[in-house]
Amino acid sequence: MKILIVGAGATGGAFGARLVDAGRDVTFLVRAKRAEVLAEYGLILDAPDGRKVHTVRTITTVEPGDIYDLVVLGLKAPALESALKTIRAAIGPNTVILPLLNGMGHFTTIEQLYPGRTIGGLAKIVATLGPGGVIHQMTPLAALTVGPMRGRPLNQDLIETLTVEGFTLSVDQNVLSRLWEKWVFIAAAGIVTCLFRGTIGNILAAGGRNQILQSIEETENVASKAGHTVSPESHRDTLALLTEEGSKFTSSLYRDLAQGDPVEAEHILGGLSAKAQAMDVSVPLLEATLLQLRTHRVARASNGQKPATDHQ
Incomplete structure (x- = not known):
């Protein structure tokens, strides 16, 4: 081919x-x-x-x-x-x-x-x-x-x-369900690492376990309401990765944010937020993170900085 x-x-x-x-x-x-x-x-x-x-x-x-x-x-x-x-x-x-x-x-x-x-x-x-x-x-x-x-x-x-x-x-x-599972995982990871600005290990050390669990619950609830309930195996994998003590893991969204501009915030978090709103699912941590990232982009624009793009 x-x-x-x-x-x-x-x-x-x-x-x-x-x-x-x-x-x-x-x-x-x-x-x-x-x-x-x-x-x-x-x-x-x-x-x-x-x-x-x-x-x-x-x-x-x-x-x-x-x-x-x-x-x-x-x-x-x-x-x-x-x-x-x-x-x-x-x-x-x-x-x-x-x-x-x-x-x-x-x-x-x-x-x-x-x-x-x-x-x-x-x-x-x-x-x-x-x-x-x-x-x-x-x-x-x-x-x-x-x-x-x-x-x-x-x-x-x-x-x-x-x-x-x-x-x-x-x-x-059933790849559509697998796509939903990845979406809710990267959204949950993006929420906690961008909102609290750190690695999973540091967030846990600072007492953020409950917020991590809430972010997982919020994103998985959206998938469930959309008809794509996250499998037990996928939930276990997400839980293991996002609650590992001492972990250096960060999300791609946070890495982009650290470099100046979280280029996929709207695609990942904004898209999931829109789904949640359409189905009347409460996602307060997701909404707080999205607002923070949008505020960051507004601040960059007011300083004359152009939105980052994909340089691949």
Whole structure:
């Protein structure tokens, strides 16, 4: 299969590197500055199983007729709108689109432009894009779950293409519920780490266990009301990760906030808040966190600072 990965940041770059390792036909669609870095230094993945430099093919625009079998959206929500316009020439009659964004709102956006092309997908990986464009995978966890959306079945060629060493692939017929589970987890993690500005270990040490439990309860209640009750296994995993004494874990939202701008706040927390309001679910911690992050963005704007975007 001919694969186009949009974005070569922490998620798209890490999974793309594993596909390149396996000899898959991969091209990265990136911005000009990222393309220059990749051309000069390669795609560097620093993972628990070793550090490796990959020579990769990059493009900054899609030429007419350059159609791909699989388009993986490995970027953050603010860059989605422009990316969907850029990939138009890459989409053929049989192209499959696999979004790996956080939250859920992007599915509606993609479906409006490219009806019937999207499958469900979620990535589980703790990674950051560091200085020099190096991708740091901080734990061995690297898992990809895919599944059909709106009745579109997955073909075997796609499954075989995505089955490579370096990350675990799962095919889930109920991928929509798995997407909800990830959404409520990253929202709960974002609430506590952004509201209290610290790692899970420090929040617990300061006496924040009850607030952590409340954030989990709030977000899971929204999922339940929406018809996607979080499984006992997913709840246990969330509880274990967000109540581990001494943990250095922080959310991607908090890491973005620490760098100046929580770029996915509206997509992750704003989207969940809108769902809660529509279903009359009480989420006071979620609302407090969202207000704080919106206030932060207003303050940045009043100081003449432009909103951050996805630089992958």
